[in-house]
Amino acid sequence: MSYPAALVLHTPELWCLTGPAPTMRQAHCHDDIELNVVTDAPLRYLFGGTLAEIRPGEVGLFWAAMPHRLLDSPADMSRAHVGWAHVPVRTVLGWSLPDAGLARLLGGRPVVAPMEAAGVLDLSAFDRWTEDLATGSVERRRIAMLEIQAHIRRLLHSVRGTDLPSVEWDGTDDGVRHAALMARYAMAHFHDPITAAEVATAAHLHPNYAMTLFRRVTGTTLGAYLTQCRVAEAQRLLLTTNATTAAIAVEAGFGSQSGFYATFNRLCGMSPGAYRRRSGSSQSAPDRRN
Template identity: 45%
Template structure:
């Protein structure tokens, strides 16, 4: 997984299908102008309607799999440490780290276009003002995100665990490995992770692995058994069980159905 960028960035371009999933440790904003965009994201498909802005944590493997060639998309990447420093409601951060895609009616195409131009300038004051505008746009997008669970040091530790899982999901890691990464007892780490993200460590890890498995099934001719191991599953049987539970069909059938479209 790529490290997070040092500063916010914004750009626009012609939308195109991604040949492979990728990851980077930023909060990402997406906007498509005319047509819906369809992603494989965190083990499931997500459709972003035209004119709607999506915000998500890009450490989860994600891949644009459907976007008309004549459409334009707008992207913004916000380094996670900067976003955490904005003091957003911890409930918002929790939803992002749990793999949710947040959808809102703004910022507008005009706002994205202006941000791209301003961030590319040499005017430090203009850049600082633009970052404040982006923060305001994100706050508007998530202002109805609900009640916030506990934050502070607890949220920092869960954030560190989620980042560790997103970066190391291909490895044979255990709950003990995750707990040691944040210097906590395994039982407390598991309890804290579930309390804040409403999901177990193992469920989060499985979602990361399923997202990678989807990418391999659609973008390569790797045999299904090899997909299981390359995505981090310890056995083919475990992979088949998890994939069928998430997608309603075995991985081989999923590949045939998707590639036939």
């Protein structure tokens, strides 16, 4: 199986905005912590191997290094007014979050909760942060960052579990369900060599049809999706463990250390060691996995 880079990759940066939910034609990833609030209509994501919904009046928080795509909703997407904030993961690591909160944040599943779990948070906060960042003022940027940090800390402290609420996908075609089953299988087995046929079997589909369907729903190939899952796992291990890069290559599912280095450099724009150093992660850091 080949692993082309068919995902949309974005450079991590701090930004905020509000507005209608965008159309997302392709899975994408970026090394940020993403905070969303939504009003009027739900946001529906295929996130890693999870179908996730952020309903009006809820907040979503996740590490966006995992491939994710905002799916078309049965509701009018133009009514789903959203507040978006992206904070680079290296910035969040500097906050010295409690181990349990950091593990939840980097665990590969979004945190979804009522807005009040994050404190007094609504779209006006995102408008204020957007204005603060646009001024270029160092002090206003610092104030915005402190407020964002407080909301994220409160949310992680308030939400103890990691289970998502059940999602009713009324009006969504079966293709999304099948693609979600395949993505879930890929997430559970990306550490090992797996074939397209094995992934298709998880959705009870013929491999050729399954791969066409997967690409239609996610906007990317299964190979690229598996590669990004492996890279995201390598990023998590680099950030939260003292494992060597050789051990991480094996743990993340890469067939060789040279292949790991080449793929990581291509997708992240730097070597694994440089990524660890840039993020300020110590090689003696504790393993914060649940």
